[in-house]
Amino acid sequence: DTEVTQTPKHLVMGMTNKKSLKCEQHMGHRAMYWYKQKAKKPPELMFVYSYEKLSINESVPSRFSPECPNSSLLNLHLHALQPEDSALYLCASSQDSSGIYEQFFGPGTRLTVL
Amino acid sequence: TQLLEQSPQFLSIQEGENLTVYCNSSSVFSSLQWYRQEPGEGPVLLVTVVTGGEVKKLKRLTFQFGDARKDSSLHITAAQPGDTGLYLCAEAGSYQLTFGKGTKLSVIP
Numbered sequence: 250d251t252e253v254t255q256t257p258k259h260l261v262m263g264m265t266n267k268k269s270l271k272c273e274q275h276m277g278h279r280a281m282y283w284y285k286q287k288a289k290k291p292p293e294l295m296f297v298y299s300y301e302k303l304s305i306n307e308s309v310p311s312r313f314s315p316e317c318p319n320s321s322l323l324n325l326h327l328h329a330l331q332p333e334d335s336a337l338y339l340c341a342s343s344q345d346s347s348g349i350y351e352q353f354f355g356p357g358t359r360l361t362v363l
Numbered sequence: 364t365q366l367l368e369q370s371p372q373f374l375s376i377q378e379g380e381n382l383t384v385y386c387n388s389s390s391v392f393s394s395l396q397w398y399r400q401e402p403g404e405g406p407v408l409l410v411t412v413v414t415g416g417e418v419k420k421l422k423r424l425t426f427q428f429g430d431a432r433k434d435s436s437l438h439i440t441a442a443q444p445g446d447t448g449l450y451l452c453a454e455a456g457s458y459q460l461t462f463g464k465g466t467k468l469s470v471i472p
Contacts, residue, residue, distance in 0.1 A: 351455075
């Protein structure tokens with residue numbers, strides 16, 4: 250199984266809503282990542298989890314809250330988002346976070362904030 | 364964090380034509396990855412190049428890594444509509460991938 254799955258595929262939410270994005274991998278990878286991608290731009294790193302601990306936060310606003318319940322799961326909790334947060338949110342995983350190993354990406358969640 | 368320059372930014376060609384896209388940096392790459400991303404999907408890894416001068420082939424795609432490991436190219440032979448997508452190069456540094464801005468390729472039937 251070399252797949253990273255993400256749910257939901259599409260999400261529309263208001264600025265006062267609370268929602269969560271989910272990511273799962275069963276490759277035994279110990280590093281997991283959240284990226285944000287705006288239209289016609291490359292993915293931008295948001296968070297890195299290494300061995301279930303948050304190791305990198307790229308100055309992401311607190312309205313985005315990541316969580317890694319176990320080595321296979323990664324969540325991104327959303328609260329009080331702004332319309333400019335609308336984007337494709339990508340999850341990725343790799344064997345570890347050393348940079349030596351390839352990252353495998355999920356299909357993304359297309360988020361629209363109204 | 365080094366900057367990766369990709370060119371061209373956009374490319375629209377007819378089915379059957381050949382094309383080359385480029386990825387350049389002012390610094391030496393530790394390793395370089397090429398991804399293809401289709402609209403609404405995540406990037407899919409095509410290849411990783413590590414050694415200067417390396418050439419890798421994936422069906423109609425040929426990847427070259429410059430001798431000095433500061434540039435790379437992707438050549439597609441006889442492009443097909445299924446090749447349409449955003450081609451991203453990325454350097455795998457510690458903890459993160461640094462992506463170029465990508466080349467958006469459209470292959471017209």
